Amino acid sequence: MGRLRRELSLSWSAVRGYPLISLLFALLFLAALVMGVLVGGLQQFAVVAVVAALGSWAVLRLRVARGRHGASRAGRRRAALITVAAVGVLTLALAQLVPYGRAHSNPPVTGEPEWATPETRELMEQACFQCHSNLVEYPWYSDIAPMSWAVQSHINGGRSEVNYSEFATDPGNADETIEVLQDGSMPPAYFTRFGRNPEAILSDAELKQLIAGLQATPGLAGEDEGEYGADED
Numbered sequence: 001m002g003r004l005r006r007e008l009s010l011s012w013s014a015v016r017g018y019p020l021i022s023l024l025f026a027l028l029f030l031a032a033l034v035m036g037v038l039v040g041g042l043q044q045f046a047v048v049a050v051v052a053a054l055g056s057w058a059v060l061r062l063r064v065a066r067g068r069h070g071a072s073r074a075g076r077r078r079a080a081l082i083t084v085a086a087v088g089v090l091t092l093a094l095a096q097l098v099p100y101g102r103a104h105s106n107p108p109v110t111g112e113p114e115w116a117t118p119e120t121r122e123l124m125e126q127a128c129f130q131c132h133s134n135l136v137e138y139p140w141y142s143d144i145a146p147m148s149w150a151v152q153s154h155i156n157g158g159r160s161e162v163n164y165s166e167f168a169t170d171p172g173n174a175d176e177t178i179e180v181l182q183d184g185s186m187p188p189a190y191f192t193r194f195g196r197n198p199e200a201i202l203s204d205a206e207l208k209q210l211i212a213g214l215q216a217t218p219g220l221a222g223e224d225e226g227e228y229g230a231d232e233d
């Protein structure tokens with residue numbers, strides 16, 4: 001109990017000692033929450049922000065605990081800013097060491113659907129192959145964590161639902177292809193946010209053309225298995 005009280009009082013001194021930085025942390029947490037929960041798809045940034053914020057806070061708290069948080073306000077502020085910058089850079093540097101998302105895998109293509117027309121395949125390539133194929137062109141930012149983690153998790157998540165490059169051996173949920181286009185849930189909103197991947201935003205005419213092409217492509221419409229309850233999981 002005594003320890004907890006000491007901890008709380010230390011934290012409170014840290015907040016009072018570094019009001020600007022504390023506000024910054026509060027905003028960072030809020031931003032992380034908004035990105036992770038509301039926007040979705042970029043939770044990996046939230047993880048890095050939270051780790052950096054907690055790390056900085058721990059260092060500053062240590063300074064307060066040791067009574068080394070500087071006499072003047074300007075001195076405290078400078079120390080806090082240097083700490084946050086240093087911990088931020090260190091966190092990003094350590095993030096680069098995580099192997100996840102580094103391999104940029106593209107397993108062999110075992111067999112695509114028998115696309116009704118070349119245009120059908122082209123539109124699918126434009127809008128879907130970046131996550132649902134073994135022909136992924138990894139963008140430059142997929143070399144840099146935490147973006148690399150986000151890209152890899154979208155690709156893994158997409159491939160595990162349906163991989164059009166392995167359609168012949170495992171169609172997965174390919175029979176929901178037309179459905180997700182009609183309800184507008186694919187490509188996911190985060191994929192085209194911030195001006196990324198504009199080619200994946202299909203015009204009304206392209207969408208109509210694509211759906212017609214998919215209806216004429218075996219295995220993508222889901223009629224032969226029944227619209228609902230086609231898959232058990």
Ligand code: HEC
Pocket residue numbers: 124127128129130131132153154155157158161162173174175176177180181185186187188191200
């Ligand atoms: C940025 C990566 C990405 C792109 C681009 C993308 N998908 Fe997906 N897709 C996913 C992920 C991740 C899932 C699984 C989780 C989910 O539903 O969000 C998924 C799920 C699916 C499913 C399974 C049903 C479902 O709703 O979960 C289908 C079918 C599908 N996608 C089709 C498509 C089609 C068709 C396109 C192109 C118009 C497309 N996807 C573009 C990532 C992507």
